[in-house]
Amino acid sequence: MAAVPAQAAEVSFATHCVPPAGIDPVDGTSTVEITAPATAKVGDEVEVVWKFVQAASKNPDIIDLPENSVQPSGTLKAAGAQTTDIAMTGPRENPAIPKGGDMVLADMKGTLKLTAPGEVTLTPDAYTVNAMSTNTECSPTETVGSAATINVEEGDGSSPTPTTSAEPTDSATPTDGATPTPSTSPSATETGGGQTDFTGKEVEIPYTCDSPLGEKKATSPIQINAKKDGGSYDLTVKFGKSVMDSPADIPADSVKPSMEVVLGGDDTGTVHVEGPTNSEAIKSGDPIEIPDLTGTYKPGATGSSTLSPGVLTIEALGTTTTCKPDKTSVSLTLDTTEQEGGAAGGSSSTGGSSSTGGSSSTGGSSSTGGSSTDGGLAATGADDHAALKALGLVAGTAVLLGAAVFTFMPGRRAR
Incomplete structure (x- = not known):
């Protein structure tokens, strides 16, 4: 993991959240802070952090959420010199959240292996809030501005392999060859x-x-x-x-x-x-x-x-x-x-x-x-x-x- 100077920037965006059936969808504003290295080199694997400054809504005025019962996950989009989706996950860590209180979500982290020189922008995308085994799916309803930019320089002899740890398709491909054996009924x-x-x-x-x-x-x-x-x-x-x-x-x-x-x-x-x-x-x-x-x-x-x-x-x-x-x-x-x-x-x-x-x-x-x-x-x-x-x-x-x-x-x- 590359150890390089970090930068942090906030971005706000209109968000549409879909709770379970029977509950009306929610429209609100998400404000997040993205922290990433300011500079790095091709071949570096860097860590990025997504911090929720403000979630799109509050806890319903129905029930208190106990401590450590809420877990966020989401997607951060990389674009520019390199295009990929970065899977972000946070721990199930939160203080007790009273009815009607602000949703307090843990920081999410993900990693990105840099494969090309140039500027790589990082933009928040959809995220999920899991609370007591239920999920609320939240997606931007407007074009979201980039929250951070990594200036990627040419590497010094490191192998710029095209595979990035953040691309879901890379990790899924090897399993495709492993499934035919149990897929037939003997x-x-x-x-x-x-x-x-x-x-x-x-x-x-x-x-x-x-x-x-x-x-x-x-x-x-x-x-x-x-x-x-x-x-x-x-x-x-x-x-x-x-x-x-x-x-x-x-x-x-x-x-x-x-x-x-x-x-x-x-x-x-x-x-x-x-x-x-x-x-x-x-x-x-x-x-x-x-x-x-x-x-x-x-x-x-x-x-x-x-x-x-x-x-x-x-x-x-x-x-x-x-x-x-x-x-x-x-x-x-x-x-x-x-x-x-x-x-x-x-x-x-x-x-x-x-x-x-x-x-x-x-x-x-x-x-x-x-x-x-x-x-x-x-x-x-x-x-x-x-x-x-x-x-x-x-x-x-x-x-x-x-x-x-x-x-x-x-x-x-x-x-």
């Missing part, structure tokens, strides 16, 4: 009759969840794996690792998920799988990990059977949330041999529970006017019901929605 015959372990492909499943606080939308990457045990299969349903932080302190043994895996092809019915409750308490702001769901599939037909994610049921803090897939996709295909008392006709496995004959868990009710959960904190005093729903709060007390456990940021997946 069957039991692909590696011969002696195969016992079967890995399904990861599929994105959009859910409409009927929660205690109304309808919620959630999209989850889900993968179904199987291990042959005699004529049956031990199933493991894996969720992409959660990128959601807990909106409140969650006691141990208070969140329990389960699912009905949908059978298709030559077999019919569902297979019940479930996961353990959280073994340890989860502190507010900590990530919520999604446990594996397990159960046993006893084939009820001979032939080729498909397995797809179905209805989710989440019990959390004394509430029950039911999530039905708007659509589903096959994660795994197995060559099966009918077993006595198997799943054809709908019998399930774990815990002695049984499904109704041949009923499918797919085709859950589609959303009608439902809102996506990747909205965010309201930025002005809005109707109390809307803000309470957005923040997942009842009577000022945080309540973990079962749907929230399975909510993932768009475009982010981890296995």
